[in-house]
Amino acid sequence: MIKRFKWVEIGVLVLLGLSPLVQASPKHEPYHRDKPPVVKVVKVEKRAPGMARPPAAHQRVRYNHGDYYVANGRWYKxxxxxxxxxxxxxxxxxxxxPRGARQVWVHGVKYHQAAGSYYQWHGKQGYYQVVRIPRG
Known part of the structure; x- marks a missing residue:
């Protein structure tokens, strides 16, 4: 029964391919020899992603000879x-x-998560360090 349907489909496709309804007629050709094609010029201004200046109320962080800017838990470069x-x-x-950071415990170790980044507290030195996402 499946073979019969395949042959019917093939026959329909062959008949449609030979039909004059499917074939293109020359009167619908877009190109005319006596008229040049009309080309519309549209000006597209390509803009680089990002912002023209760092966000308001940002904190500048220098790391590996580069400057980073932190605002609302998001980092910019x-x-x-x-x-x-x-x-x-x-x-x-x-x-x-960053504002909105929350505590996350992974295998008994406390991390702080903010905007998809993880921070770990180093009490003796008195700072938070950005670490890789803990496996857990």
Missing amino acids: PAAGRYVQVAPPYGVTVRQL
Whole structure:
């Protein structure tokens, strides 16, 4: 029964391919020899992603000879004359957690999570360090 349906489908496709309804007629051709084709020029301004300046109320963090800017738990870095959002580099330290950070315990170790990044407190030194996502 399946073979019969395949042959019916093939026959229908062959008949449609030979039908004059499917074949293109020359009167619908877009190109005319006596008229040049009309081309519309549309100006598209390509803008680099990011912001023109760092966000208001930001904190500047220097790390590995580069500047990062932190605002509302989000990290930004200058790139091509703009400021683009990036993940904080692992190992960078900050004295204060971003607003909205919450505690997360993984295998008995306390981390702080803010905006998808994880921080770990180093009490003796008095700073938080950005660490890789803990496995758990």
